[in-house]
Structures are given as C-alpha cells and as structure tokens.
Amino acid sequence: MSDQPDNGRRQFLSRGTAATAAVAVAPGVLLYDFARARPPAEPASSAVRWGLLIDTTRCDSGCDACVSACREENALPLPLKPTDPQWIRKVELTQEGTGRKVSLPMMCQHCAEPPCVDVCPTGASFKRADGIVLVDKHRCIGCRYCMMACPYKARSFVHEPVEDHSGATPRGQGTVESCTLCVHRVDEGRAPACVDACSREGHRALLFGNLNDPDSAISQRLRSVASVKLRADLNLDPGLSYVGL
C-alpha cells in the first residue's frame, strides 16, 4: 500500500503524538508505545529493542489477517509453490499426547544473536542497533547460507524476477529476504502491518513494543504472563515471545 501519498512525506507526520507513552487506537487498546521517539535524521539506537509478544490463546486458527496484511504491505505474491516467499506464515500445532491445538504466526524472530548474521559472508545480513534483523539486498550475493543457518525457516529466496515493485520493501531476484518487522513503518512511529491487522480483526494476539523500556506495554505483559521463546535451547535470544505454547 505504498501508494499512500504520505509514505515518502514523513515530514508531514506529526512527531508529537509519537512522543507520548502510548497510542490509543481504540478504547482500552494500548497498541504501541514509544519510549523515545526518534527524529528521522537520527540513526536507530540500541537504547531501544523492538520485540513482539504473540499470544497464541488469542490467535484464531481460521484467521490469516496478519499474513495477508504482510503480503499487501510488501507486495508479495500469493504463495502457491514451495519457491514462493513467505515472510510470515500461520502454523497449526497439535500437541503430541494431549491433542491440544495451537495456532500461531511464525516469522523472523529478530534474534539478538542471529546465526544468519554470523554466517553471512558479506555482511548483507545485519542487525540494526534497535534489534531489527535485515538483509541489505545491495550486498546479498544469494549464497543462501543464512537460510541454512536460521533455525526458524524465516527466510525466503527470490527465485524469480520481481515484477511488482509497489511494495514498501524493494525486492529482487537472487537475493534473500525475510520479515523486516516493517522497519519502514517502525521508523515512522507506526506498528508493523501484521500487528495492526490483527487488532483490526479484534484478536489483538500481537503486541509490539520496546523490550528495553520496563514500562512499555510489552515489557509489563512479559512480566505478568508466562511466555516462551522458540528453540530457547539455542540461546539466540529472539525478540519474539509466545504465550500459550
């Protein structure tokens, strides 16, 4: 949806609202909290670490609003083949023994110790100061070593020439891509597209915020409910946590 005329016209965005502690989008919904709003000309800072808390008890197995929002935001093709990209996907789990069903969205976990970054020969895979893990596609040579190294199958390889350039993130054949945590929106003071879509549907299973701010909604919630990180045995310190697994 980069056709919105205000997309590249950030200067018109009022920074004032972003500086408040939380933005209320609907009564009683604290969506997104800004500890420190950053002027656009300033680099991302390690004082902030962006994270996501996914409450699987609120996630509906029939819903894929987050997935289609991502597809629309980034102009991704509908996934029909195993070569098509999937930055975010719905996974349906059945617990062995009990048969309990869990539904959840799966994407790049924005690891603090990302193996994709460690193995990348060119430094194309990198972690921004605020914890967002990205691929610098200008530098990616398409070796796919990062895809071998990611324990979450978070990355896709662009197997075909890209025709649709209307997405928010430039994409190109022969490079690797994955969830950017909607870095272009985050830098504008907005939440990722999937997070917005999920609350629009009324599920509010995704909570986005600054893990380094003890007063942020996400930090408070992480303190009050039991959550897990996926493949915690690997000690990668993902920025994403899951409730109800």
Add this chain to the structure above:
Amino acid sequence: MRRMAGLLLFLAALTGAAAAVPMPELDVGQGGHCVNDPQVMRQNHMKFLYQQRDETVRLGIRGGKYSLAGCVDCHASKVNHSVLGSDRNFCQGCHTYAAVKIDCFECHSSKPRALSAVQREGGHP
C-alpha cells in the same frame, strides 16, 4: 613527457568518440529544482545515492534528500510514467549513452510514488 602526450591523445580519442554519438535528448519529466546543482548531480549522483542508501538501510537514518524514489518522482516521463522504457527516458537514456548498467530498478520502482494503482500497472493515466 611521452606519457603525457599519450594521455592527451587518449583523451582526445575519447572525446572524439563521445562527440560521434549524439547527446541523448532526455525527457526530464516534471523536472524543476533539483536537490543539488545539476552538473554536480550528473557527476556524483551515484555517490550520493550510495551513501544515503547505506545510511538508510543499515543505520535507519531517514528523510535524506538524495532518495532514489525522489529522483523517480520528479523525473519519470509524463508519457509512460517511468524513468525507463526508451533512450529518451531520464535514467535509461543517459545510462545507455554512458554505457553504464543500472540495476536499481530490478528491485526499486521506476514509477513515481504518488501514481494511482491503475497508472502503475501501465494503464492510461
């Protein structure tokens, strides 16, 4: 001294060759006031673009004046709404003339941001 003469000859040959190919007649699109002096831009736009690109992608610095999307917004042709397409289009025309490959648009859009979806698909304006 010899070397100097050789160099001069070489330069003469170069300019001679360049003179033989007609300068491209570029469709500058909407044009207007550029973010820097046009001659400076002609010579250095790639450096500016590279630098801002690295700062934006890797550090998250936004809103710099040398944005590729900004170039496209101003210089897309009013005929086909693109900086590519023929040897008259702004980016393609000059790059063909200078024989320098551009791969920006394998990933980036060659059409202005404010365009409606219909125009993006290549339909009528």
Add this chain to the structure above:
Amino acid sequence: MTTRLSPRTELRNFALLLAAGLLVAALGLWAAHFMESRGHIVTGMNNQVVWGLPHVFAIFMIVSASGVLNVASVGSVFGRAVYKARAPLAGLLAMALLAGGLAVLMLDLGRPDRVIVAATHYNPTSVFAWNVLLYSGLFGTVALYLWTLMDRTMGAWNKPAGFLVFLWRFVLTTGTGLIFAFLVARQAYASALLPPLFIVLSLAWGHAIFLVVQHAMLRWNAMELHPGIQKRLKNLLGVFVLSVLYLVAAYHLTNAYFARQSAFERYLLLDGGAVTALFWLGYVGVGTLLPLALIFLPKAGGQRCVLGAALGVIVGAFSLLYVFIIGGQTYPLQIFPGYHAVSSFADGAITPYAPSLPEWALGLGGLGIAFLITLVGVRVLNFLPRDVPGQPVESN
C-alpha cells in the same frame, strides 16, 4: 615419451578429449547463464532445500582437491621417493578440482555478478568467508609447491613448501566441515564429528581420483605401475575407506542415540526413499563394500580391481554427499518440540526435491573444467609419475 600410439593417433585422441571437455564445460556455463537470467525457479531448489545438486558437485570437488594432495604430502613431508614422483600430478589435480568446485559454487549464487562483494565486504565471523580465504590460499600454496618441485634451484624449499601445503589442506578441510558443523538449525549438521569426517572423506576421495587419473595416464603412455607401488597405493585406499566407514557409522550412531535426532535418522536410514537408497546402495554398497572387496579379497587387487575400487569410492562419495546435503534439508526443521506442526511452508513435512537439468549441467560443467585443466596441464607440462628404475620401493 615412450608412447605406443602413433603421434597422429595420439594427437587425435587428445583433440577428442579436449573437445569433449570443452563441450561439457560449455554446457555448464550455459546452465549457469540460464539460471541467472530466469532465476533459481528453473532448478529443483526451493525455500526448504536451498542448496541443491550443484553443491553436491562443488563440495565433492573442493573436499577431494585437498585429498589428492595427500600423495604429495607423503612425498615431501615424509620424504618418500615413490610419493614424491607423484607430487606434481597431485598438485595439478588439486588446483584443477578446486577451480572446478569453486566455479560451480560461484555460478550457483543468486547474484554471481556480485561475487566481488564477497571480497570488498568481508564478514570475519562467517565460516563461509574464512573458506574463501582458505580456498584462494590453497591455490597459492600449491602453486608455490609445484614451483619448488619443477625448478631445480628451488629444491631446498621443497620440504617447507610441502609442509605448508600439508598444514593448509588440513585447515581447509576442517573449514569445509565447519561450514556445516556450525549450522545448529538443522538436525543433520550440528555435529562435532563433521570436521574429522571431512578430513577422512577428503583423503579417501582425493586418493581415489588420483588413482583413476594415474591409471588413465599410464595407459595412455603404455606404461605399467611397479607392483610394489601398486600394492602400497591400493592398501592406502583400503585404509581410507575403512576410516570413512568408521566415522560415518559413528556419526549416525551418535545421532540415533539422541532422542531428538532419532526420527531424523529413521528418515535417512529407513524411510527416506531415494535418500535411503543412495545411502545403502550408493554409499555402503558401491562406495564401501565393493571397493573393500576389490582391494582386500585374496584374488583381487590387480590393476583393474584397483581402478574399479577407486571408481566405486567416487560413486559412493556422490551418494554420501547427496544424502548429507539434500537429505539433511528435505527433513523439516524441528521448531516446536512436542507438537505436530502443519503449515503452507513445509513445517512438519518432508519436502520433495528433484534436481533439474540445468543443475546437472552446472555440476558436470564443473567436473568438465577440472578435467580440462588436468588434460591440458598434463600434456603441456611433464606431470607423468616416473619411478626411477631399480630404486628400491620401501616397504611400509
């Protein structure tokens, strides 16, 4: 050269081989171009199986490149004349295989046009980036070593140069093993056994290739190998095959032992279809039992048998690498232990993979490049192993 072929026939044969090599290499380049313009959609690879058949070929060649040098190392480092006579050929083969392997690896990139970025932006924590240095270093050290062998005035440096190559190739093979050993993400790879496994693999595969090439060259020149030397080289191959078997068994047994890995081992060894068949028939049957029989059975061990054994080892090498690289990726990642997972992105499911024609062409093209370098090198320079007549063949 004491050749029984008439010079005309000899030249014709050489031209034919050259043409064949050029054709295969050209097909490989065509495949690479096709993959680059259409994208990897024309391969069998996908977002689950990200390294396909070209990696099997490339890693085979790179690992063997270090192994062929074994003969040279024994010659220079341990001062054995029999081996030293073979050192130049070994050095040439190593460079040829490395060039072929690296070409395939590079042309399989998503953006081969940007390969220079790997040099201008270097990530020092990446094992992959270390390997780029190790590979180019091997070229340099082997070239130096060949120089000390061929230029008499450099003779004094032969031993140090040989030692350098010897060290370098151990580090290089360890590095190749580490490429996989650091992949904690996938069941097949995170194992401390991989670096030693790759070292013995390189010894066995490299030696097998060396024997095949030596056989072809001697036949071409109508020469016979001294039976003592033949026996020594053959027994060495046997020892290597046994060492590989031991480490492969250890790798699978330790995997099967850990509960987390047992389902994966079941897949590889019992119900993996093509992968399972390649393991048992390709690696265990043709790649291990057959060569052992051809080497150690009482009546076996003749020239033909050794050639058969070496070819068997090479077939086994491809089978084992296919099982390791492809089989290791078709099996799903275990992200949610204790749950059964289903998704549109192959979570919890085996992903089928079938190599496409361009992948075969690219892989074989790499072998073609290695073949061409060897062929031309052997003809232009003097690489034929010559054993000094009458010199005793040391016994051990």
